[in-house]
Amino acid sequence: MPAHPKTKVRANVPVPLTEAAIQTRFVSFSGFNDDKEHIAIIYGQPNDQDAPLVRIHSECLTGDVFGSQRCDCGDQLHEAQRIMAAEGGVLLYLRQEGRGIGLYNKLDAYALQDQGIDTYKANEMLGFDHDSRDFTPAIDMLKALDLTRVRLLSNNPHKADELVAAGIDVTERIETGVYVNQFNAEYLKAKVEQQNHRIKLKDSQS
Numbered sequence: 530m531p532a533h534p535k536t537k538v539r540a541n542v543p544v545p546l547t548e549a550a551i552q553t554r555f556v557s558f559s560g561f562n563d564d565k566e567h568i569a570i571i572y573g574q575p576n577d578q579d580a581p582l583v584r585i586h587s588e589c590l591t592g593d594v595f596g597s598q599r600c601d602c603g604d605q606l607h608e609a610q611r612i613m614a615a616e617g618g619v620l621l622y623l624r625q626e627g628r629g630i631g632l633y634n635k636l637d638a639y640a641l642q643d644q645g646i647d648t649y650k651a652n653e654m655l656g657f658d659h660d661s662r663d664f665t666p667a668i669d670m671l672k673a674l675d676l677t678r679v680r681l682l683s684n685n686p687h688k689a690d691e692l693v694a695a696g697i698d699v700t701e702r703i704e705t706g707v708y709v710n711q712f713n714a715e716y717l718k719a720k721v722e723q724q725n726h727r728i729k730l731k732d733s734q735s
């Protein structure tokens with residue numbers, strides 16, 4: 530530990546309590562261009578299904594682990610876990626914190642959002658693309674797992690497009706639940722209005 534670690538408070542993160550556990554198989558993948566270790570969590574026997582359920586979930590430490598209400602990540606992750614526990618599937622957990630900019634920068638992006646900047650513009654103001662993610666690792670992982678025909682659990686049409694472009698047969702894109710609250714409403718609205726996410730918000734067209 531350095532003598533003077535950075536200790537600045539970077540952003541406010543509203544969190545509640547909760548959650549439980551499930552029986553799964555974990556497969557770790559490495560050797561990608563991004564030098565990250567990505568994880569596949571396998572529920573049941575997806576290779577025995579015609580088009581198993583797949584969720585490609587980008588890491589969100591604040592939402593997935595600590596239940597931050599600033600986004601919908603934790604709720605979507607837990608929904609995927611519940612569905613896959615019941616019907617099988619594969620959860621690809623990609624280490625793409627903050628849509629690829631990392632936690633440090635995501636917290637800075639949150640601070641900008643607290644000043645009224647939207648989630649995509651905030652990334653750009655920090656010098657990044659609005660979304661820095663590359664879904665090639667997910668494609669490689671699916672192929673390595675011999676899963677080339679899938680149903681995708683996501684509201685993000687871009688994820689489906691990337692899989693299809695890489696030769697994965699996406700037979701269906703299944704929308705997640707809508708997890709809106711007072712802290713993430715603007716974030717979800719920006720997803721719908723700027724990136725065509727299929728989230729049925731009251732005030733926005735999905």
Ligand SMILES: Nc1nc2c(ncn2[C@@H]2O[C@H](COP(=O)(O)OP(=O)(O)OP(=O)(O)O)[C@@H](O)[C@H]2O)c(=O)[nH]1
Nearest residue numbers: 586587588589600625626627628638648683684685
């Ligand atoms: N930079 C930035 N990243 C955020 C913000 N809020 C959430 N994230 C990140 O956004 C990513 C969300 O990823 P996914 O759950 O795969 O969601 P998605 O692309 O919105 O699409 P879905 O499949 O519909 O959930 C995670 O990496 C979060 O850490 C934010 O305000 N700024």
Ligand SMILES: [Zn+2]
Nearest residue numbers: 589592600602
């Ligand atoms: Zn999140």
